Amino acid sequence: MKKIEVKECTFSYDNTRNAVDAISFSVEEGSYTTLIGHNGSGKSTIAKLLIGLLEMKSGEIIIDGLTLNQENLYTIRDKVGIVFQNPDNQFIGATVADDIAFGLENHLVESSQMNTIIEKYAKSVNMQDYLDREPTRLSGGQKQRVAIAGVLAMNPQILIFDEATSMLDPQGKAEINALIHQLNQEKKMTILSITHDIEEAALSDHVIVLDQGHVVMEGTPEEVLCHEKELLDLKLDIPFSLKIANEFEKQGVKLKKKITLEGLVNEICQLK
């Protein structure tokens, strides 16, 4: 079933150029979909269109079977949790705890349960020691963690990450990615992740590639991420394992294309 459907959607900030130009794509329920594309290709604009923060010029967006319009706006926003590209745009509460609680109040959570939930989600991103701190006076990575906790606490059906882990240290990023994969697997949460991290895209179910407001490629990571020339022309990159496979080919040995290092090393073992 399609959880998000975007049909011929167009948006312009200034009426001279379309930042999003007659775009169509869909996101399957329970999938982990990544959206990649060069700077300015329209990724964040799409994210904002999906939650009705920007109003499209033409086209249609259907989320969980509901057409996005004035009437359905708040029903849809209850289903979708979004972490913005700049966490400072996300903070509402005066403390980290308030900030995580904010979404909960909207969801009519009893106050007796509130603290348990706040602690649980703060802990899930390793920020349990910062509950009394001001979210705006944290380090870059700490801000991103708090922004993520606030959205996860709302337990949305659909989670949109707009480069939400771009400033985390490698281990922190791996931990959050594991958490998101777990929510995706166990709770069947639908994930749409906007990222410049090709290795993250390689681990997703479905990859959508944008170029100047258009969808130019789409498919499984295996289908999409092998196209070295196209991806480089689009200012993107290929997974590291393919770079190695390409070097093997250069040195006269053709390997089956694998998009993870583990897969690649297994192929290399077959050579013996």
Place this chain on the structure above:
Amino acid sequence: MPIEIINLSHEYNAKTPLAKVALCDINVKISDGEMIALIGETGSGKSTLVQHLNALLLPTEGKIQIGDQIIEANVKSHGLKQLRKKVGLVFQFPEYQLFEETILKDIAFGPKNFGVSAEEAEQKAREMIKIVGLDENYLEKSPFECSGGERRRIAIAGILAMGPDILVLDEPTAGLDPKGAKDMMDLFKRINEDFHKTVLIVSHDMEQVMTYCQRVIVMNHGKIIEDCNVHEFFQSSDLLKQLHINPPALLQFKDLCKEKGIEISKDALSIEECVREILKGVKR
């Protein structure tokens, strides 16, 4: 202009209930023309430290000497404007740095502020916008009408336009597309090599650290816990594990190979060399 940091500590909101020690007894010397990576986990104090280098934050203990300028805790400093011309700092969040109504004015602000004529400053802006990979027709746009990666590029252009002797970059490629990130790192490398400028880069990207920097400084809980040559650093896998640092992909690949009984020598530090060694082993 060499940099020397001596017994530096920084406490945010000192003497309030929200007091927080972010740096504790930091000692570092940086020579002219070095290209250094500053790494460390979330909240370890990297951004706090680099903001001291152009006196945006002042030490609460200890001092910093940059050229002949000394910034000392509890002592009023003079000549900070001169210092800020010499040390260009690109913030972790570009939004903190952009404020003019057009990108042209924003990039031209630095040079103009430091005494360059308006015309020259605009000329500089036209030059810089292209260098960071944006089209000249962006100049009349507002920096706030730009995407995240575009803002990052504008913030970098604004600092480059001042022609600083020391370039301090706080996660300069976060949010850039892969080509943008590579072009930007190549640019910093050129500035370092061709113009002998000192470059200090805060990064979480170990690939970048390994490829572009010679020296790596590792922070943890407000302290410097390692300061060494990049290659030595990545060779010591026990140290990396202890510091919770995921090694660069090439080294992860070598480790995976090793687990499966495929040996690759420590000296093989490029994809090409690794593949050559693997194939040699297979043919034998």
